Amino acid sequence: MTILDGKKTSADLKLEIAESVKQLKLQGKKTPHLAAILVGNDGASMTYVGAKVKACELVGFNSTLIDLPEETTEDRLLQEIESLNNNDDVDGFIIQLPLPKHIDEQKVLMAVNPDKDVDGFHPTNVGKMTLDLPTFLPATPFGIMELLERYNVETSGKHVVVIGRSHIVGRPMSILMSQKRKAGNATVTVAHSRTKNLKELTLQADIIVAALGIAEFLTGDMVKQDAVIIDVGITRVEDASKKRGYRLAGDVHFESVSKKASFITPVPGGVGPMTIAMLLKNTLLACKNKG
Numbered sequence: 001m002t003i004l005d006g007k008k009t010s011a012d013l014k015l016e017i018a019e020s021v022k023q024l025k026l027q028g029k030k031t032p033h034l035a036a037i038l039v040g041n042d043g044a045s046m047t048y049v050g051a052k053v054k055a056c057e058l059v060g061f062n063s064t065l066i067d068l069p070e071e072t073t074e075d076r077l078l079q080e081i082e083s084l085n086n087n088d089d090v091d092g093f094i095i096q097l098p099l100p101k102h103i104d105e106q107k108v109l110m111a112v113n114p115d116k117d118v119d120g121f122h123p124t125n126v127g128k129m130t131l132d133l134p135t136f137l138p139a140t141p142f143g144i145m146e147l148l149e150r151y152n153v154e155t156s157g158k159h160v161v162v163i164g165r166s167h168i169v170g171r172p173m174s175i176l177m178s179q180k181r182k183a184g185n186a187t188v189t190v191a192h193s194r195t196k197n198l199k200e201l202t203l204q205a206d207i208i209v210a211a212l213g214i215a216e217f218l219t220g221d222m223v224k225q226d227a228v229i230i231d232v233g234i235t236r237v238e239d240a241s242k243k244r245g246y247r248l249a250g251d252v253h254f255e256s257v258s259k260k261a262s263f264i265t266p267v268p269g270g271v272g273p274m275t276i277a278m279l280l281k282n283t284l285l286a287c288k289n290k291g
């Protein structure tokens, strides 16, 4: 069994990105600049955005965090987006999800200039991804593809079962892995909350991407011997014995599943850190695209 070490791989990627930033600077080009908008003070969201800002510092990017209160109106948020769209120094920006319920997420994501949409959530970029045209790939799926590639995990002709159909992970993952590309050429089944006989499907899977958001959902009895397991879930589970009062759990029951897996991503230290590294990669690309 091999651990797909996202922490190590993301550290390697960040070194590569830092090297590119140095080269840009030597050529007298501008420093990449990522901005993030955070609405409200959800604990997990604050952690993730904080990690993104820290990662920017590490690779030598400039970063801006726009921290708005929970009661921010949709109009006010749209104004902030317009101002980032028009800010020539900002190469790319993201709006941390989820947004408060009074804000229309689709409307907000459509307001982002697709050339600065380093999350790859704008319909233009989703369309380009689907057509396999050059674009910003959504960071989590992009990170998983990179991890599979760097560990030389064979995907061609394999049966992948993606559990979850979200716009940010499950759906794009299913599209990318079925495409003719590195870590692609797979036969993909998308399972979701209405799927019948899920266990029958997962037992046939060579590769399982668990992205449904239920802690420790996938157990050893649902998995074939030597399957490749990608755990996208990250849930804070109350645990009084921990410093912070919680532990992080994936969508995979690691203890039972790892006994059968050939490759498996841990939580923490798997897909999460890769997401951040790929966001940086997209920002570097946005900066280079500008010329």
Ligand SMILES: Nc1nc(=O)c2c([nH]1)NC[C@@H]1CN(c3ccc(C(=O)N[C@@H](CCC(=O)O)C(=O)O)cc3)C=[N+]21
Residues within 6 Å of the ligand: 047, 048, 051, 094, 095, 096, 097, 098, 119, 139, 140, 234, 248, 267, 268, 269, 270, 271, 272, 273, 275, 276
């Ligand atoms: N517009 C937008 N873009 C996103 O990419 C986005 C988002 N919204 N909303 C939430 C999800 C989630 N996400 C994570 C990023 C890093 C870790 C990460 O680094 N996790 C660490 C642990 C961090 C911890 O201690 O909580 C790990 O898995 O090792 C996890 C999750 C990005 N997301």
